[in-house]
Amino acid sequence: MAKFKKHILVCGGSTCHSLQSHIAISNLKAILVEKNLEQEIQIIETACFGFCSSGPVILILPDNTYYKCTSPADARMIVEEHFISGKKAYDLMLAESQIDGLASNPKLLASPKKQIRIALRNCGNIDPENINDYILNGGYLALGKVLKERDPQQTIDIIKKSGLRGRGGGGFPTGLKWEITSKSQADQKYVVCNADEGDPGAFMDRSILEGDPHSVIEAMAICGYSIGASKGLVYIRAEYPLAITRLKIAIAQAREYGLLGDNILDKGFDFDIELRYGAGAFVCGEETALIHSMEGMRGEPTFKPPFPSVSGYLGKPTNVNNVETFASIPVIINKGAEWFASIGTEKSKGTKVFALAGKINNVGLIEVPMGITLREIIFEIGGGIQNGKKFKAVQTGGPSGGCLTEAHLDTPIDYDNLIAAGSMMGSGGMIVMDEDDCMVSVAKFYLDFTVEESCGKCTPCRIGNKRLYEILETITQGKGTMQDIDKLKNLSYVIKDASLCGLGQTSPNPVLSTLENFWEEYIEHVTVKKCRSSQCKAMMQYIIDAEQCVGCTACARNCPVNAITGERKLAHLINQDICIKCGACVEKCKFNAINVK
Amino acid sequence: MVNIKLSDDKIIRIKDICKSFNNEGGELINVLHKTQSTFGYLPAEVQEIIARELNVSLAHVYGVVTFYSFFTMIPKGEFPISICMGTACYVRGGEKVLDEFKRELKITVGQTSDDGRFSLSCLRCVGACGLAPVVMVGEKVYGRVAPDMVKDIINEYK
Structure with missing residues (x-):
């Protein structure tokens, strides 16, 4: 990054990508060229900053200014105001409250609020398609350290001591899993990365793979070294084309640098990674089902034991971990087990990434220490409920989890507390619901x-x-x-x-x-046959208020099933037996004469 | 046995795909991915050829095709419309948007319109939860879709 004076980091995560971030890049490029600034200012496409509701988002370094860049006019304004006149394009800047809440990246902001970034440490900071960027940020240091200074058992001991538990939802101790696989005797073992993120409303694994694919590759190699495997497989959803592309680029670069392949770093350790594609089956997040799917079969689970760590892919010992679990590994090796174990609660160490979505102001990715409360997440980081409505419930753990209420807002979040409250950690989807949800x-x-x-x-x-x-x-x-x-x-x-x-x-x-x-x-x-949130159509009734109705016939003309009768200039009536509760009449009525009960 | 009515040219292409995966039964899912991206869907006759090439039973291929929601045996419309039914989109009104599409296109989920232009499907979370509710037409993503925008979206492709 040395030769340029300033850098524009453009979010290329899936959400911003859908919002045409690639067009924002070409708009910015064109204006930089026009203003003769292309030698001074560099544009880098990164991944998710975590402000998914405001995309396409760009970040200008070293000034730490976030902008929303939607149109060519926005791009022009940003370049002219920020770079040429040296002021800021205030109209396009993201609100302070949003940044304080979400992007508490210690590298970018002086005062991190509530969040600690471990698994997401590089997301949005580096160019995911450039291995040098990863290495400059301490990448592959952990792999080197492990290969040079530690034997496999010592490496496993570090992970065990760190207290890291599986981030896919189950919460099984990662070190223990590695140890069991390492003790299984076989001529071939496998490391599998579970990137089949099927939980609706969860997108953390995708963001890590899009934003920092090398961290997963590095961790898989460390795992391979520890358990004695020379082959790694990433099982990834076919629905994530961008993550697949970036992962493929990263694997090719790692091979080129000798960080994958034969005799890695001259230490006599061989390891390589291949991709396997999912095809849209939620159950394939389960280890045994995932393994069957990789073998080209229907993804049906089988009885455990034997656990995959004893007999998995093609009948060989297989260690399956989730993307986020892997992404935490290099940091643990670099900073030490004690450091990691000092974050979090007694039984759940470290941080957890959550995908905050639903009826909340700041939708996006957050990484918080275990033990934080739901109140802090929803009302401080998430900025509270949309449109000033009342909080009703938060759903964690996806289809396997449960809905927690106001009463649970102050419970410290960790694996065990969530289960005790009737939900579970799951992979990290967190959907907030308000009073309008039934x-x-x-x-x-x-x-x-x-x-x-x-x-x-x-x-x-x-x-x-x-x-x-x-x-x-x-x-x-x-x-x-x-x-x-x-x-x-x-x-x-x-x-x-x-x-x-x-x-x-x-x-x-x-x-x-x-x-x-x-x-x-x-x-x-x-x-009482009543739905207090007016969501259950069958219990709703659309009723015309005879006082308000002027008999304009707009509702009757727009009713798709002709359920509304009445003379012109006289109050109309809805026949409840015919009404399909589509709401078309309410939309058309200019006199607010139709009420929903 | 399915009566194979595919053109020779297509049969060769399927065989080539199988060969590129060494005709290995274990690569079935990869073969199906590649075939579907080439032909758009996986009709019975295509499955028959794949089963023969990979030396697995047709029942096995059919079992896999029907197990995974990504694979389809029905041709998609020229403009496939997918409505996200992930939780975030659901709580922000995805269902109402879906109802509107059904009404406008007069087809239901899993169907293709008579003129072959539009097909309707639901998908589970594209991960763009910040834009909920989300609709995809082909590769293009429409965010924060309200029921009254549905007509305009369809008109873009008419």
Whole structure:
């Protein structure tokens, strides 16, 4: 970065990419050329800064100024104001509150607030397509250190001592997993990186792979050295084309630099990485299912034991870790197990990346120390609920997790506390809901997902979840009874007890946690047939207020099912038996005469 | 047995794809990915050829194709429309947007319009949760879509 005076870092993460960040780059380039500045100012495409709702975002270094750059006019204004007149383009700058909350990157900001970046340390800081950038930021130092100074067991001991637990959701101690695999005897072992991020609303693994692919490659090599494997495989979703491209570039560069391949750093250690593609099956996040999918089969889980660390890919010992787990490894080696273990709570060490989304002001990626409270995340980092609405629930752990309420806001977040509260860590999706969300519908939404994604192997999961879904459907249609609620509960426990894999065992969690925390909403649905959030269409009624209606006929003309009758200039009436509750009439009424009840 | 009606040219291309993966049964998913990106979908006759080339049963190929949501046996429309139904999009009104698309196009999820121009599908999280609700038409992403924008989006492609 030396030769240029200033740098423009343009976010090329998927969200900003969708918002045409590549066009922002060409706009900026054109104006720099026009102003003869292209020798002084360099444009680098990085990955996610974490301000996903404001993209395309750019960051100017060393001034630490974030701008939103949507149009050619924006690009012009930024270049002219920031670089030429030396002021700032205030209109396009991101709000202070947003930056304080999200980008607490210690390298960029003097006072990090609440966040500590370990797994995301390089995301948005470096050019992910340039290995030199990674190396300049301390990359591959850990691999060198391990190969030169530590034997495999010592390396495993560091990871064990750090207290790192699997970030894919299960929370199994990573060091222990490595140790078990290292002790399995075989002529060939495998290191697998699980990048099949199927949890809807979670995008941390994608951001790491897009923003810092080398950290994962380096960690996989360290793992290979520790457990005695010479082959690594990344199982990645085909839906992440940008992450795949960047990973491919990174692997090719690492090979070129002799950091992958035979005799790495002259230490007689061979290791190489290949990619395997997922094809859209949530269950493939489960280790055994993932391994079957890599073998070209249906991704159905099988019974454990044998664990993959004993018999996995092609029957060989296989160590499967998640992207975020791997991304934390190089830092642990460099800074030491004690340092990592000093962050977090007693049983959950280090940090966790969360994808904050839903009805929250600052949508984006955050990395926080374990033990932080939900209140700090939602109201300080996330900037509170959108449109000044009231917080209702936060869903963690995706389809396997649960909904937590106001009562849990001050619980310190770690693996064990979340499970005790009826949810789970999961891979790190965190969806915030406000007073307009109906919790029965939310449970139904997750069950719909599980029904679709159940692989069908175990009866309780395949049929049980379908029945759960149907019961929830009945309740949201206003036809539920108290017995239905009992059935929901009983069936949920049966599914949990009798399913083979994690998907089935956790699939009723959204139902159980909403039953537990929002019992009165279920009761309202079945007894008074009322949905307090006006989400359940069947229980809604569109009613024309005869006082307000002037008889303009706009509603009647726009009703797709001709449910509205009435003479011109006289109050109209909606026939509730015909009405499909589409809301077209409300939109067309200029006199606010139609109410939803 | 499926009666193979594909042109010779297409058969050769499928065989080439299989060969590029050494005709190995374990590479089935990679072969299917490549084939689908070439032909757009995986009809029975294509599966038949792949099964033969990789020396696995047709049932196995069919089992894999139907297991993974990424693979499809129905041709997509010229402009495939996908509505994100991830949680973030759902809580921000993705379902209403989907209803509007269904109404405008008069097709339901998994179908292709009669003129072959549009097909409708749901997907699970494109990871652009900051833009929820999200709609994709081909490769183009539309963020913060409201039901009243649906007509305009469709008109862009008419």
